[in-house]
Amino acid sequence: MTTTERTGTGRVDGGVPVLEARSLVKYFPVRRARFGVGGSAVHAVEDVTLALPESGITAVVGESGSGKSTLARMLAQLIKPTSGSVLLDGKPAVPGRSYARAVQLVLQDPFESLNPVHSVRYHLARPLQVHGLTGGASLDGLVTELLERVSLTPADEFIAKLPHELSGGQRQRVAIARALAVRPRVLLADEPVSMLDVSIRLGLLNLLADLRDRDGLAVLYVTHDIASARYLADQIAVMYAGQVVESGPAAPLTDEPAHPYTQLLLSAAPDPDRPTPPTLAAQGAPPNLTRPPSGCRFHPRCPHAMTVCTQTAPPAFALTGGHSSACWLHARDLTAAQSQPLQGRGRGGQDDGPQQATAKETPA
Numbered sequence: 133m134t135t136t137e138r139t140g141t142g143r144v145d146g147g148v149p150v151l152e153a154r155s156l157v158k159y160f161p162v163r164r165a166r167f168g169v170g171g172s173a174v175h176a177v178e179d180v181t182l183a184l185p186e187s188g189i190t191a192v193v194g195e196s197g198s199g200k201s202t203l204a205r206m207l208a209q210l211i212k213p214t215s216g217s218v219l220l221d222g223k224p225a226v227p228g229r230s231y232a233r234a235v236q237l238v239l240q241d242p243f244e245s246l247n248p249v250h251s252v253r254y255h256l257a258r259p260l261q262v263h264g265l266t267g268g269a270s271l272d273g274l275v276t277e278l279l280e281r282v283s284l285t286p287a288d289e290f291i292a293k294l295p296h297e298l299s300g301g302q303r304q305r306v307a308i309a310r311a312l313a314v315r316p317r318v319l320l321a322d323e324p325v326s327m328l329d330v331s332i333r334l335g336l337l338n339l340l341a342d343l344r345d346r347d348g349l350a351v352l353y354v355t356h357d358i359a360s361a362r363y364l365a366d367q368i369a370v371m372y373a374g375q376v377v378e379s380g381p382a383a384p385l386t387d388e389p390a391h392p393y394t395q396l397l398l399s400a401a402p403d404p405d406r407p408t409p410p411t412l413a414a415q416g417a418p419p420n421l422t423r424p425p426s427g428c429r430f431h432p433r434c435p436h437a438m439t440v441c442t443q444t445a446p447p448a449f450a451l452t453g454g455h456s457s458a459c460w461l462h463a464r465d466l467t468a469a470q471s472q473p474l475q476g477r478g479r480g481g482q483d484d485g486p487q488q489a490t491a492k493e494t495p496a
């Protein structure tokens with residue numbers, strides 16, 4: 133599999149992605165309709181399509197409330213999509229034990245996900261027993277292997293400890309080892325390092341990279357930190373207000389961000405490895421998702437916003453190299469009226485403007 137080429141959509145050429153989200157939508161009802169009127173819902177995820185290839189790390193990046201965890205929870209089948217589908221090996225995913233084995237979720241807070249009264253041995257032995265994976269081998273031997281796999285060595289020093297006797301980074305390694313116990317094919321890691329000290333984050337990110345490279349895992353890395361996504365991921369999908377606004381291979385996407393929102397994220401995350409950090413002055417905060425803005429959801433904050441942006445949601449425009457961006461600035465056939473800057477806004481704080489569309493337009 134590693135000999136095949138990756139494409140910009142996160143697929144591996146010639147192979148079916150291990151896990152796919154197709155047009156996933158999630159609305160959370162927050163007020164019941166009375167006699168058919170007055171109901172409202174949070175539009176948390178809107179029409180998200182994503183493919184996780186074997187031996188690949190796909191990052192989902194966005195601000196708080198952009199829908200990242202909701203997407204991860206739908207992929208883990210912990211919540212049901214309002215519409216759309218999840219596919220495992222190209223087939224509709226069936227919730228149940230075998231799906232739970234194949235697709236494991238690691239959460240942000242390792243303290244919350246580990247039971248304070250149980251030892252490391254218990255946390256790692258339990259899934260092996262529940263799924264009947266001991267195969268006659270010694271349970272302690274298997275637990276030791278798992279601890280070594282996540283670099284908690286010598287394993288003897290950790291096996292009998294309780295969660296509170298471990299550091300945050302060690303706890304997160306135990307949570308990852310527990311996920312690995314059932315030999316999954318997909319690891320969904322929701323902000324796995326954001327609660328850890330900066331000094332130990334790199335070690336955890338390198339562990340995820342190692343799981344991709346040595347075990348061929350398909351990894352979803354959820355983060356608000358685009359710099360760490362650039363470091364770790366092969367592909368990045370940028371989410372804003374429940375939608376993917378830009379996606380593509382990590383280095384080109386972060387070197388030449390095409391969407392004004394990605395430019396905003398990058399301008400807030402200086403990175404010495406990036407040639408020319410973009411600057412963009414955007415105003416305001418993410419929208420209320422019970423009543424998302426019309427047209428492009430980013431238009432109330434976007435310094436490039438034009439008349440068309442308030443009226444019609446932009447489709448995803450395919451750019452070069454598997455990169456795509458949902459922004460009207462890539463359209464070549466806007467009328468003068470449609471491309472009129474919104475009153476009081478110039479054409480933004482970016483010298484060159486976003487990357488031009490070079491290929492066909494794809495449906496949003």
Ligand SMILES: Nc1ncnc2c1ncn2[C@@H]1O[C@H](COP(=O)(O)OP(=O)(O)OP(=O)(O)O)[C@@H](O)[C@H]1O
Pocket residue numbers: 160161162174175176194195196197198199200201202203356421
């Ligand atoms: N169970 C729920 N009921 C109602 N609204 C919800 C529910 N879960 C999430 N939301 C809302 O859905 C939107 C997306 O939330 P989500 O947790 O997916 O965002 P996120 O990108 O993971 O944010 P963060 O970075 O803060 O974790 C938010 O507006 C959130 O308040």
Ligand code: SF4
Pocket residue numbers: 391392393428429430431432434435436437438441446458459460461
């Ligand atoms: S230019 Fe328009 S379509 Fe593009 S991000 Fe700004 S508001 Fe959205």
Ligand SMILES: [Mg+2]
Pocket residue numbers: 200201202322
């Ligand atoms: Mg979240």
